Amino acid sequence: MTGSVVLSQARQAVAAAGRVVVKVGSSSLTTAEGGxxxxxxxALVDAVAARRAAGGQVVLVSSGAIAAxxxxxxxxxxxxxxxxxxxAASVGQLALAHAYANSFGRYDLTVGQVLLTAEDVVRRAHYRxxxxxFSRLLALGAVPVVNENDTVATAEIKFGDNDRLAALVAHLVGADALLLLSDVDSLYDGDPRxxxxxxxxxxTGPSDVDGVRAGSVGASGLGTGGMASKLAAARLAASAGIPVLLAGAADxxxxxxxxxxxxxxxxxxxxxxxxxxxxxxxxAATGRLFLDAGAVAAVVTRRRSLLAAGVTAVEGAFEAGDVVELVDPDGAVVARGVVAFDATELPALIGHSSGELPPEQRREVVHADDLVPLTA
Structure with missing residues (x-):
């Protein structure tokens, strides 16, 4: 796509983005033999520095600590x-941060390292x-370099891959675009090899990737993502209003x-x-509420609050104020919300209209302001 070819709306948005999150994978920065x-x-820093010189802000999500x-x-x-x-992460994270500091130093750019675990976005206070x-680092002119804190992250609190982390960070920092860089130059409908x-x-929509068969691990064996995680991250960001460009690190x-x-x-x-x-x-959801068809329509289509009358069953050990998943009669998760009752309270309330409940319990199970329908 060069020369006089007219760029798509998504590509124009990425090119014009004032703030962009760039994610690069382990296989694009490291080798098993030489760190x-x-x-x-x-070369990556050269590209980021050029974007900065053009007036843009960049947040870099970089894998590579374990491999390094x-x-x-x-x-x-x-x-x-x-x-x-x-x-390996404790040794490699130091080497990675030092390398970025030196490389960005060639352009008199300061690097700020931000190490996150899933806990930092699961807990609302940590998220804020x-x-x-991030806001202060960018205001001070620094380039935030983000990685999952693999030194302390356990299986239970890991993001799973830095592609998902990048999509979450893109929304967290209010990015105008997300760029996913890897050792594959594009998305293909099968193994490009x-x-x-x-x-x-x-x-442009879900139907464009219906026939795509994406692998789960990169060809080098150094990363944990692969094209499947990049596709999932791209769809997550796009569904939240952020245009995405998936390209090769060499480009x-x-x-x-x-x-x-x-x-x-x-x-x-x-x-x-x-x-x-x-x-x-x-x-992180701590339980599930199962809904009848009428409640699903009210919550998803009409964006109404969830009432006890529409709940058919309760699963999990949650407390009022926790996040729960809302499930339709077919077993699909259709929404998430902050529940207003403990799990121990709800069984006695479900299926009852508000008028049938004691005055102190005549409130929404999940208020519309605390409820987010999920797209397929």
Missing amino acids: LDRSRLD GLAPLGITRRPRDLATQQA NAQRT LPGAQRVPEV ATRALSAADVGTAFTATGTRLSARRFWLGHAS
């Missing part, structure tokens, strides 16, 4: 056990603290300037408030 590849890291720690520790392949992964940190795989240049300069490479994802949803995005995509 960090400084030339590739410098393997060679210094004499480990020849990515470890499977958590303790060794955390040890992270927002304030095999004959017959077709590039998907534009994704970072063009991706951050003309945006005429890779696969562009059109923003398909409206941008939610930070609270609603947190509620729908970042918070």
